[in-house]
Amino acid sequence: MDSGVIEGGLNVTLTIRLLMHGKEVGSIIGKKGESVKKMREESGARINISEGNCPERIITLAGPTTAIFKAFSMIIEKLEEDISSSMSNSTATSKPPVTLRIVVPASQCGSLIGKGGCKIKEIRESTGAQVQVAGDMLPNSTERAITIAGTPLSIIECVKQICVVMLESPPKGVTIPYRPKPSGSPVIFAGGQAYAVQGQHAIPQPDLTKLHQLAMQQSPFPLAPSSQGFTAGMDATAQTGSHELTIPNDLIGCIIGRQGAKINEIRQMSGAxxxxxxxxEGSTDRQVTITGSPASISLAEYLINTLIRGYRNGRELMLSATPPPLFSSSITLRSLSAKGNQVFST
Structure with missing residues (x-):
């Protein structure tokens, strides 16, 4: 298969996922959504933009190859226009290249790079675009980002060749898609209440307060009260610790969830x-280690226990900011502290 096949379509349906910063996404959406509406109508491609207050967003293009690359070309042209506009108020003499990132399953990256890097070298030389495959997977996913920079034409040709490789080498195993994590406002817990910090103001958050109180009640390693409060999972400077849970093997599946959905949800909600x-071999238990700030650890433990209780009561629970009713549990939790291991039962 060559790029001519991709360009011609031949009833091939493609999905391309782009990872963009919020400012870029805002430009593509346009005022009152006019820009993205125009792209959808003129290209015929399905264009979906992930929601949420995130510094990064996922733009998904789906449809026949001709529609996909029409939409892709319009996006590249918009990014090029933005660069040209920014240059009019700049003293820089050279125009920076258009740069974007596409997201692909990590299992396909080997085929894209090729033996000894031969394939990616070939793509670079034939398109004139700069291509860099990230070494690490994106957080809580099995996908990697591919950064492409160059002129609009070189980028479009580069993506076409990448799509050829991806069609010839389908992903292996289960793919856990990358979902950008909301930036959110810092959350402070003080005096048993939760507050979202917005500028110089602290706004009470009733739902987070309730969840925090329940997490404190469920914590196998109670947190010392503090008049100063602390940040939950969102402040990299917050004091971090580590707790360990001993969980029966037959309950691990309900914590991981289908394709890792539940464990990823717990990570994102708690920040741990x-x-x-x-x-x-020979053990009926598994060790689960939770690392993070005191509040994020407590919240993660609470969410894990909630899933286990739901499983034992014969129903699957959806995790949310408003926790479901508590159920009894006899699971043994092992907490690590500076004083040594202490065993608690809830």
């Missing part, structure tokens, strides 16, 4: 890092 150890 969660690692599930590999099974140990």
């Amino acid at each position: 890092q969660i690692k599930i150890a590999n099974p140990v």
Whole structure:
């Protein structure tokens, strides 16, 4: 298959996922959505933009190849216009290249790079675009970002060749798509209440207050009260710690969820890092390590316990900012502290 096949369509349906900064997305959407509406109508492609207050957004293009690349060309042209506009008020003498990122399953990156980097070198030389494949997967996903920079024509040709490779080498295994995490306002807990910090003001957050109180009640390692409060999972300078849960093997599946959906949801809601150890021969339990600020650890533990209680009561629960009723549980939680391991039961 060559780029001519891609360009001609031949009933091939493609999906391209672009990762963009909020300012770029705003430009593509346009005033009252006029710009993206025009792109949809003129290209015939489906163009979806992820929601949420995130510094990054995902733009998904789907449809026949001819429609996809028409929409893609219009997006590139818009980015080029924005660069030209910014140059009119700049003292810079050289015009920067158009740069964008596409998101692809990590399992396809090997084929894209090629043995000894031969394939990606070929794409660079034939299109004139700069192409860089990220070494690490995007957070909480099995996808990587590919950064492409150059002229509009070189970028379009580069993406066509990347699509050829992806069509010839389908993804292997399960793909967990990257979902940008909302930036959110810093949340401070003080005096048992939750507040969202907006500028110089602290706005009460009733739902977060309730969730925090329940997390404190459920925490196997109670947090010391503080008149100063602390930031939950959103402040990199907040004091971090590590807690370990001992969970039966037959309950691990309900925590991970289908294609890792539940564990990713817990990570995103709590802001904590969660690692599930590999099974140990002869053991009926698995170790789950939670790392983060005191509040993010407590919240992650609460959400894990909520899933387990729902599973034991024969129903799957949806995690939300308003937690479901609590159920009884006999799971043993093992908490790590500076004083050593302490075992608690809830």
